[in-house]
Amino acid sequence: MVAVPFAYRRAESFEEAVSLLAEHGEDAKLLAGGQSLVAMMNLRLARPTLLVDLNPIGSPPPSVVGGQVRIPALTRHKTLADPRASFGAPLLSVAARHVGNVRVRARGTIGGSLAHADPTAELAAACLALGGTVSVLGPGGTRELLVDELLVPYSTTALEPDEVITGVTVPVHVAGRTGFGFHEMVRRSSDLAIVAVAAHVELAEAGGTIATARVAVAGVGERVVLAPAELTEGLRGMPAGEADAEGLGRALAAGLRPSGDVHASGEYRRRLVSVLTRRALGDALGRTPTREVAA
Amino acid sequence: MSPTGEGEENTVARAEPMRLTLQVNGTVHDVIAEPSDTLLDVLHDRLGLGEVRYGCGEGVCGTCTVLLDGEPVSACLMLALQAEGRELTTLSGLVALGGEPGAEMHPLQECFLEEGALQCGFCTPGLVLAAYSLVERVGGEPSEEEIRYELVGNLCRCTGYTKVVQAVRRYAGSKAGPK
Amino acid sequence: MTLTPDVVAPEHLPVEAMDVVGRRLVHHDFVEKVKGSLAYAADWQLPGMLFGRVVRAQVPSARLVSIDVEAARGVPGVAAVLTAADVPHNSIVEVASGGLGEAEVPMPVLAGERVRYVGEPIAVIAATSLQAADEAAELVTVDYEDLPGVYDVDAALESGAPLVHESGNVLVNWRIACGDVAAGFGEAEEIVEAEYRSQRVEHAYLEPEAGVAYIDNGVLTLRVATQVIEHAGTIARILNLPMNRVRVIATYMGGGFGGKEDMTVEPYIALLAWYTRRPVKMVWDRQESLVASTKRHPFVMRYRTGVKRDGTITAWEADIVGDAGAYPCLSPRVLFAAAACACGPYRVPNAAITAKAVFTNQVPTSAFRGFGAMQVTLAYEGQMDLVAERLGLSAAEVRERNFVAKGDLLPTGELLETAVHVSDTLRVALAEAGEPPRPSSPGLLTGRGVACNRQPYGRTRWFRDRASAWMTLEADGTLLIRSGITDLGGGQAASLCQIAAEVLGVPLEAISVHIGDSALNPPAGGTYATRQLYMSGNAALKAATELKDQLAPVAAEMLDIAVGDVSFRNGRVGLDEPSAPFLTVPELVAACSARGVSTTVLSTFEAPSASFDPRSGQGSTFPDYTYGTHVADVEIDRETGEVRVLRYVACHDVGRAINPLRVEGQVQGGVMQGLGYALTEEIVIEDGVPQSMLFADYLVPTALDFPDVEVCLIESGEGKGPLGARGIGEPAIGPVAAAIAAAVHQAVGLHPLRTPMTPERVLALIDQADGGRATAGAGPTSTTKKEQEKT
Structure with a gap:
């Protein structure tokens, strides 16, 4: 064809x-x-x-302004995934390493990925966990949207037909203050996620209590979803060591009704949510990792 | 779903053939292409580069891999028009990028031969180009894990990957020189 | 390649060294392939060439009320839109087993009245561009009247089930039996039984189905990716042409694995070229190939095995049902191989085996590397593992106790005529694998699995198989080989060169091989059933030897030595002594020419034939078998069920490795395809409707999924191929799923009964095992015959 x-x-x-x-x-x-x-x-x-x-249009490199990482929409996945890159958002790097294969990462862009709004997208999960926003240009000018507001069910977005994403903004990683985790299960290396979980935690101060925590899950339905605020806000004010990642994973899984496909049933995906949330959030709480991803 | 008809009054949206210049393996080609012609269509059908092969049209299998300014891309997922002004390398152009003068093939291809890293050969051009790009980028000897990560998008159905990884390691090792 | 002399008995050590055979050589095809310059079927263009497309049914079971092609014919650029009414002889009757047992069920080239599966061809289009062909295809409108269908073998076998064909839903029902099964089970001290299920999978060769048809000097010529040029006869029949007016040229293939054994594009491009009188090219979309090309049969295998307490088998029952899909294709043969190999490499005194092929309203299944003998490995090795567990024996012990040996009778009553070194393969593989794995963290389970197999090579003997090769020494000393052999990518042509080089002492670089042409090459039979090394290899050996014998007297006369002393080595003909006078090959050819001695020979190798009685289930089946053992170490995430293969060792007795480099590649590739079958691959069809047509969803293993495959070769020198070789094209895929299943069993404590062993299914086994452990203290523990997964 x-x-x-x-x-x-x-x-x-x-x-x-x-x-x-x-x-x-x-x-x-x-x-x-x-x-x-x-x-x-x-x-x-x-x-x-x-x-x-x-x-x-081309793309300047990501830049850090006032505690925020600004990533132009046409930034290729390879730029984010580059193990030598240090543009201030390591969770995005980790997620980008899981996207497709070398050819997909050579061409694919973060703006394109968010606009395509695949419900299994790793980068969308990372952006959601980071509380990221997108800049959107339309005939009437620019508007800012939370990534959570951008994504609507069934592989669509809140973009108007004449709007384009021009950039993505996420908070900068501060060693000792912010932590993250990313865990994914695939049936075959480099494939779309069966379930992927991205977690991001910010402490009030180094070694202090949790200020914000977010968990995003891909592969469980019509869009990449953020764990409900009532679950993650329960962690606020808690010392990192006392947060119950396992309980949160279970509660998050209990609230989801993922559907099945040829690769995995909905029920299996739900179990993965529980397990991978515990692992991802555990990573986010336990350390401020800069580890390389085993793909 | 005929393309004719409703687009008639809208001249901008007509699918007109366009003239483009492609630089492939160091040679400049003038081609007339429709917007819907993929880079694969033009390289394989128009320029006769049989080593750029249709395998799936989804960017999954890797048999249409070419180097775009030195990095591997799926020719089935790029429009030919998008390659204008870029440097394209297909397998037959590889020897010019590192073979001895007058050599029949690039040293990496020699390593594939010596290790017997192929059977049917259909996936070989994509694997060789992806491996070449990795070794160039790393500039040294990639680990086995790095090689496998890099080649994950080039499927081989005949011979598995054991000998392919060996061939790439052998090439990277010989390029890095004796230790 | 490794050989471990302290593990293998000395009499099984390698056969004596030769000059060319047994060396790791690079051939003509490798050089062209690595340069990217080899032309495959889709790389062929002719002036005025049209592009063909098949229009396929969208429903699994329906009456075809009408097809409207007028709008399609009106698309600019469309040269032809053909339907059933345009096919001169719209009926292909495969009698795949040679009429021994199957129902004769015709398959239309284009469905005319009845649609039996999603993807069934109903029209063909030729147009000046793919755009036009695609547009026309979308404009073909079909009016269906849905009919009830059957979508799995259990439903198809129920009484009153909707019939796929009027003759009934059972295509063939083989039976093989020996001894007294009831008595054997009476004698048994333990009985294990289980039901194993395997899935439908796709060959997924990287080269999609492709070909070009054109009329050349009045002859309909097809240049096509096919394993079987003998389809020329079938094509002639479809078009009502004389058989000698159709020529098929097989290109070097980008993989076949049995999927290019039945016709693919051939009848469609033949029809279109014949009607339009223009060249027509057709390349199936990958997605089209996934939906509509033949698949591997899913099997349901109900096994019951009786053993003595020491592990000795006393009785064996196997009831095998293969899903043939909507048309016969090669199902009768596939299910025969399943029946003939249902007991694996084990001595079974009392056996009752049945193997049915059953129609369903799904894409036809047919040949796929392993060909029925592969699917049953999961079952017979599963039985051995269950026996070992029941009796507290090791995997090796229970197998060693039952291995067949040379001189034994198989359940068909036939004698094993050649060496059986399956026990050596087991010991070598285990020695190579070394220490079994241990969990690297508490969340992980580890296990080691062992699996052995017996896979036939060569066609069943009642086919009276034959293959020819034609060799000519040219005036300049180069050798021309002509053979109708087709090359899937496994080096089928190259092996002929290597054999000829060995015999005639002509350097490989001086040999040119011309293959795969039904008009110009002597017939070699198709490349399937792991028969080509056996058949054409023997034909090449025979031709080279006869050519040598034809030339030797001339050399003897010229050099004044005895004919028996003439040696052909390294381009020198004469006494095999460095200082002795000799002739070069061109000198010898010139001398022959002067004396009127021909330097060309056409030879035919005929396989010994024999018969099989389908009523008694006794008789002769395959020429010989290849044996092997695989060892797999796995690590399982106990929370996700993901199986990671840590280590994989494969050992086979290949008789003699003609080219070890290629043999290792065959084994490694077979194992990789087997790992996909074991763990990731499945074509999912629900109620007759394919659930995904994307290649992204068909999980062919990647470079990252599995570790290196370590290959150990044993060379017993007792195969029936040339110089003692055995076939290895199919055998290496056989034990893989069984080895993985055994490893999962050891890790989890329960035996997987179903492939693919997806993380979800493995997790269900872990749950079940945990549940079993949790309730174990609550009451009396009982070991039932079916404590395994029943999903």
């Missing part, structure tokens, strides 16, 4: 992309890394009439 014919335009700026989207409506699609979109087009599962190629 080959793609249904379409027209192609290069955007030299996000503004130009937005105006092309505004002009062509819902049949136009943005092309970032293309690692999901082009595959779907090859299989005729997606049939845009116009592709607006964002790649000419």
Whole structure:
């Protein structure tokens, strides 16, 4: 099978992309890394009439401003996953190392991944756990959305048809103050997650009590989800050593009703949520890791 | 789902063939391509580079791997138009990047031969290019784990990966020189 | 390659060294492949070539009320849209076992009245571009009237089940029996029984099905990725053409594994080229291949084994049911191999074995490396593990007690004529594996599994198999080999060169081999059933030897030595002494030419034939077997059920390794494919509907999933192939799932009865074992015959 014919335009700026989207409506699609979109087009599962190629816009490297890491939307996964990279968000690095294969990481972008909103996406889980936000440009200007607000069920987003994600912002990692964990179960190396859990903990001060804790889970339904606040807020004010990661994992799993597919049943996924949450949150609470990921 | 008809009045959205210049293995090619032509279509069908192969169209199998400015990408997931102005390397161009003058193949290919790291050969171009890119990037001897992590997207169904990993280690070792 | 002399008895040590055979050589095909310059089936373009596409059924069981192709025909660029009415002879009748037992059920080239599985071809299109062909395919409208279908073998065998074919849902029912089973079970002191289930899997060769058809000088010619050029005859019949007007040229394949043994694109490109009179190329989409190409049979295997307390087998019952899908293809043969190998490499005095192939409304299953003899390994080795557990014996002890030996009778009543070194393979593999694994953390369970197998090579003897090879020494001393052999990627052509080089002393670089052409090559039979080294290898050995014998008298006369003293080595013909005078090969060829002695020979190797009686279940089956043992060490996450393979050792008696480099590759590749079968791969179909068509969802193992495969070869020199070789193409996949199952059993305490052993299923076993342990103190413990998983 080959793609249904379409027209192609290069955007030299996000503004130009937005105006092309505004002009062509819902049949136009943005092309970032293309690692999901082009595959779907090859299989005729997606049939845009116009592709607006964002790649000419290019991407400056991630930067740290005022305690926040700002990651341009067209940042490739390989940039995040690079073991030598230190741009201040190691949880994103760990998650990016789990994304696809070397070719997917060479082309895929964080903005494209969030816009594609796959319910098994590792990067979305990491962004959610970090409490990240996205900057979105539309005809009326820029707006900021929590990643949690961006993602809506069934592989869609809160983006309007003429909006584009221009960047992602997450808090900077502070050794001794913030901790993270990422655990994933796949049926085969490099594949989409059966379940992935990202956890992020911030202490009020080094060695102090928990200020915030977030857990995000991929692979359990229609979108990547954040553990309900009533579960994670219970950890606030607690010394890290006393937090009950296992209990939280169980409670989180109990509240989810993941569906099954050819790779795993919903019930099995629920058990994984419990186990992987304990492991990820345990990592986040126990240390401020900088470990390399065994893929 | 005919492309003709509703797009008629909208000239911008018509799928017009476009002229593009591709630089492949050091040679410049002028090609007329439709927007929907993938890089794989153009390299394999138009430029006759048989070593860039269709295997799945999903970016999963790795048989269409080419180097784009030195890094492996799936030619089935890139539009040919996107490769304009970039340096493309396919397997037949590899010998120019490190073979002895007049050599038939690159030293990494020699290592694949010596280790017997192939059977049907269909996956071999992708594996060789991915391995080459890794060794270039690491600049030394990658660990077995690094090699396996790098090659995870290049499926081999005939010979497993034991001899492939051996071949890559042998090449990286010989490149790094005697210890 | 490793050999451990202190483990293997001296008489089993390697056969004597040779000049070319037995060396780790790189052949012509390797060089082209590593350069990327070898042309596969899809790499072929001709002027005016059209692109073909198959339109396939979307429902599993229906009456085809009507097909409307008018809109499709109207798409610009479309040259032909053909349906059943356009097929001159729309019926393929495979009588796969040669008519010994199966029902004769025809398969249409294009379904006309009835659709029997999702993916069944109903129309074919040729167009000037793939875009046009795809667009036309979407415009073909089909009106279906749904019919009840059957989607698993249990349902298909129920009385009153909907019929896939009017002749009934049972395609074939083999029976093999010996001794007195009732008496054998009476004699037994322990009986173990279990039901094992295996899944449907895909070959997933990296090269999708592909070919080009064109008319060349009035001959319909196909250049196609096929294991079997003899399909030319079938294609001729479909088109009502004389058989000598269809020519099939097999390209070097990007893998086959049995999946290119039945026809794939052939009938469709043949039809389209014949109707349009233009070249037509067709490459199946990967997703199309996943849905519609043949698969490995899922088996249900009910086994019952009686043993003495010392482990000696007294009786063996096996009831095997294979899911044939909607059409026969090669199912009768596959299920025969299952029956013939149902007892594995064990001596069974009293046996009752049945093996049925049953139709369902699903994609047809057919040949796949291991061919029925592979699926049963899970069951017979599972039985041995259950026996060992019941009796408190080690895996090795219970096997050693029952291994067959040369001179034994199989349940079919036939004699094992060649060496059986399965016990040596067991000892070598265990010695190589060394210390068993220990858990590296409390959350992990570890286990070691051992599994042995007996896999046939060569076609069943009643087929009176034969293969020819044609060799010509050219004036410049180069050798031309012609053979109808097809090459899947396993070096089938290369092995012929290596054998000829050994016999004729011609350097490998001076040999050119022309293969896979039904018009220009002498017939070699297809490449399947691990038969080519045996058949064409012997044909090549025979041709080379006869050619040598034809030339030796000329050399003897010229050198004035005895004919018997003429040696052909390293390009020199003469006495085998460094200082003796000699002729070069060109000199010898020139001398032959001057004397009118031909330097070309066409030879045919005929396999010994014999018969099998399907009523009594007695008679002769396969020419010979290859034996082996695999050892797998695993580590299991007790919370997720994930199985990590830590170590894998495979040992086979290959008779003689023609090229150890290639043999190791075959074993490593077979093991890797077996690991996918054991742990990750499955084509899931629910109520006849495939649940995923993405390659991303079909879990072929990657470089990161499994460790190195360590290969140990034993060379008994007693195979029936050339120079004592045994086939190794299929055997190496056989023991893998069983070895993993045994390792999981040891780690968890319960035996997995179902493949693939997904993390979820392994976790269920762990739960079950934990539950068993939790309740063990509550009441009397009883060891039931079925304490295993029943999911």
